[in-house]
Amino acid sequence: VSREFFRLLGAELFDLRSRFFDQAVAEEARVLWFDRASPRDPVDFWMLGVVLGLAIYNNLPGIDARYPVCMFRKLRGESLGLGDLAEVYPTVAGSLQALLTWQPETSMAPVAASELFSATFGLDFAVSYEDGGAICVAELKPSGKDIPVTLSNRVEFVDLYCQWALTDSISRQFDSFKKGFGRVCESPLLQALTGEELARIVVGETDIELAHLRPKARYEGFDAGSEYIAWLWDILEGFDAMQSRLFLSFVTGSDRSPVGGLGELELVVQKAGG
Known part of the structure; x- marks a missing residue:
């Protein structure tokens, strides 16, 4: 229930029509980045940070928050540079590299x-x-x-x-967001994480190879060597990326992998009726 609540809430908040995030960045870089021209009040960004913090606090990794790693590095107070800019503004970063x-x-x-x-x-x-x-x-x-x-x-x-694009131009939005996040996530354990580690917790791993589920899979009512199980894996391992994400969402409630990849999940295949 909690995961479904945060999934629905995230779908509303992370919708580009909410005007929290820059649509041009989302289209080019496919990440969520703060809209420097957003009409939203700072308290709205504070609440956005609270929601992200609550998702982590309630152990709900893999919510559909396509933040770049540099956003989590900012939360951790790490210095940012051209490599971070490339996550958000890849074309501009390429020009600056030239x-x-x-x-x-x-x-x-x-x-x-x-x-x-x-x-x-x-x-x-x-x-x-x-x-x-x-x-x-x-x-x-x-x-x-x-x-x-x-x-x-x-x-x-x-x-x-880089300082202007990643910090100064969005200070009104990000500073409020960071305060909201910190209101919930002040745990010493979380504070010890790097930006990249925090990103893996929130966004999830990119691994969607369903074959990685096989080693830890458990069968109830089936023999691991049965013909039906062989058919199942033939089908799953033949899925494309979209089908794999849909299957992952069906069995876990999220279409993103947990920290450590799909090999960390235990898939239970249960025969209908026991």
Whole structure:
């Protein structure tokens, strides 16, 4: 009952129409990330954090919360960088990586190389973004719009961009969310987990190979070597990803694997009528 309650509640909260999360990010990266232009009140994000905390507190892993690992790293206060940005904004992260790896021809003079870099990228320490249909500008440092990005300061630009995109631009939403989560999950054990470990608990493992259920499977009313059991595994192991998730949801209440993968589950195959 508890799992079904959280599944239904999660389906409502994690619906993109709720305006908690950025739809463009969900479509590109297939993860849930806070909508910096969300009209929701901070208390709504606080409650969203409480719900996530309650799901963990009640030992309900694998709820359909497609948060990226970097969100859990943020909850743990871990520093974030370009690799984390790639989870949320993969196209932008790719462009920033190209910025960092750009190299002039070896024969090019330093001044010419700097001019070519500026002409190629044409960036400054300011970011344009949309908020409610209006185009806004955020400066990554004081007077940022007047400071060009050069070969010598490009690393600083990437670091400040990651800081803005993953922290500063969503501080109103995330800070409330973190307070709600912390209101429930202040256990020393949970505090000892890394962001990646916490993500595995909440989101579940990606393993959906149903064959991994077989070693621990238990049969009641059947012999493990019977023809019927052989047919069952032939069918299950022939499922595609969607069918496997549907089957997993049917037998466990969640379409995501538990921590450690499907090999940690004990599937009981029981003959109808005993």
